[in-house]
Amino acid sequence: MKKIKVKTLSEELQSFFDNNPEKYAKISMLQAWPAIAGPQLSAVTELKSTTDGVLTVFTTSASAKSLLLMRKEQIIRDFNKMFPDAKINRILITKRA
Helix, strand or coil: CCCCCCCCHHHHHHHHHHHCHHHHHHHHHHHHHHHHHCHHHHHCEEEEEEECCEEEEEECCHHHHHHHHHHHHHHHHHHHHHCHHHCCCEEEEEECC
């Protein structure tokens, strides 16, 4: 009879993230968004993606969009400091209805 090796949840998670590094990076970015954007701005925005140097952020608030635009250089700088492999050079802000 063949023995089945039972893995702990920790081992399974480690294996999952080792085989899917982009998912680990995405989770890290989502968790870091409040620290990068600040608590008030992160409460009314949603980090959606980072693709080809573009950080895509959703918001439902026109004032949040304006604040993101005013702070975009600082947000890009802070994001790249925390996630240098992302190489963000632009923010795309999409307003949701």
